[in-house]
Amino acid sequence: xxxxxxxxxxxxxxxxxxxxxxxxxxxxxxxxxxxxxxxxxxxxxxxxxxxxxxxxxxxxxxxxxxxxxxxxxxxxxxxxxxxxxxxxxxxxxxxxxxxxxxxxxxxxxxxxxxxxxxxxxxxxxxxxxxxxxxxxxxxxxxxxxxxxxxxxxxxxxxxxxxxxxxxxxxxxxxxxxxxxxxxxxxxxxxxxxxxxxxxxxxxxxxxxxxxxxxxxxxxxxxxxxxxxxxxxxxxxxxxxxxxxxxxxxxxxxxxxxxxxxxxxxxxxxxxxxxxxxxxxxxxxxxxxxxxxxxxxxxxxxxxxxxxxxxxxxxxxxxxxxxxxxxxxxxxxxxxxxxxxxxxxxxxxxxxxxxxxxxxxx
Numbered sequence: 001x002x003x004x005x006x007x008x009x010x011x012x013x014x015x016x017x018x019x020x021x022x023x024x025x026x027x028x029x030x031x032x033x034x035x036x037x038x039x040x041x042x043x044x045x046x047x048x049x050x051x052x053x054x055x056x057x058x059x060x061x062x063x064x065x066x067x068x069x070x071x072x073x074x075x076x077x078x079x080x081x082x083x084x085x086x087x088x089x090x091x092x093x094x095x096x097x098x099x100x101x102x103x104x105x106x107x108x109x110x111x112x113x114x115x116x117x118x119x120x121x122x123x124x125x126x127x128x129x130x131x132x133x134x135x136x137x138x139x140x141x142x143x144x145x146x147x148x149x150x151x152x153x154x155x156x157x158x159x160x161x162x163x164x165x166x167x168x169x170x171x172x173x174x175x176x177x178x179x180x181x182x183x184x185x186x187x188x189x190x191x192x193x194x195x196x197x198x199x200x201x202x203x204x205x206x207x208x209x210x211x212x213x214x215x216x217x218x219x220x221x222x223x224x225x226x227x228x229x230x231x232x233x234x235x236x237x238x239x240x241x242x243x244x245x246x247x248x249x250x251x252x253x254x255x256x257x258x259x260x261x262x263x264x265x266x267x268x269x270x271x272x273x274x275x276x277x278x279x280x281x282x283x284x285x286x287x288x289x290x291x292x293x294x295x296x297x298x299x300x301x302x303x304x305x306x307x308x309x310x311x312x313x314x315x316x317x318x319x320x321x322x323x324x325x326x327x328x329x330x331x332x333x334x335x336x337x338x339x340x341x342x343x344x345x346x347x348x349x350x351x352x353x354x355x356x357x358x359x360x361x
Contacts, residue, residue, distance in 0.1 A: 037175030044070045063180035088245035227251045234287040261291045
């Protein structure tokens with residue numbers, strides 16, 4: 001009897017997980033322009049309704065005006081951001097040869113230091129280790145070649161994916177106009193042609209997905225802004241010449257939990273120590289410690305609060321999602337976890353919600 005009582009919530013949870021995985025990995029790549037179009041039209045809907053209360057314009061005209069205004073605002077914000085970053089990137093590229101020339105003696109010192117350590121190892125390990133170190137630092141140009149290879153690969157990837165990106169953007173633009181103009185008719189058609197239970201289920205599912213996805217995005221956006229602000233301020237105080245550019249790049253890396261701020265800040269600090277700039281090295285390590293502490297302390301609590309999950313459950317969802325599906329799993333599994341939680345809560349037997357409610361925190 002006890003198992004029978006929880007069979008329905010378990011089946012609902014399994015259906016939510018299966019549907020979420022199929023939707024994210026199969027349907028979403030195919031329907032991405034239309035999903036974005038719906039989200040953008042949904043964001044423009046309050047302005048469309050407000051304009052309808054003040055003007056006699058038809059629905060298609062109001063949708064066209066509001067969606068155009070929305071795209072104009074988003075385009076302006078994107079253009080300003082890209083312009084600032086592009087300006088700093090051009091300055092960095094112009095100064096890159098000089099920076100690399102300054103770095104070359106440090107790399108040679110590092111090679112000598114590592115070779116000296118390797119020679120102290122047992123004879124069976126010393127020879128292979130020294131040869132490996134010499135191979136890594138071969139001709140002293142490995143770092144330069146890797147950096148230019150990375151930049152050329154990045155540019156090549158952008159150019160290769162440009163036609164696909166343009167097609168996606170154009171389709172999203174057209175879909176947003178069409179969905180916004182036909183949104184009331186679509187809602188009426190669904191209400192009149194679908195069973196009432198389906199309509200209620202779709203409405204409930206939409207509200208829950210909106211709550212889960214919106215909450216996760218809000219939490220991640222707050223963390224990204226906070227880390228970006230800390231990095232930019234810290235780099236500016238340390239006298240780094242491109243604090244906004246480096247702060248943005250490192251913050252984006254920090255949003256990928258596998259990488260984090262230490263991917264850049266720790267090697268940067270070590271190079272500063274090797275160059276004799278101890279104050280810069282200690283400053284970068286301090287900046288890394290502060291940003292890592294802030295993210296570690298706030299992410300489970302902030303994301304869990306937005307999603308309605310306890311911090312420990314959020315941390316478990318992050319870890320299990322990464323082990324199963326990589327970085328994408330760290331994004332998707334907390335969303336699936338909150339949907340499962342809500343379905344289980346909805347289908348709990350009457351009178352059990354109080355006894356099973358989580359303590360306030």
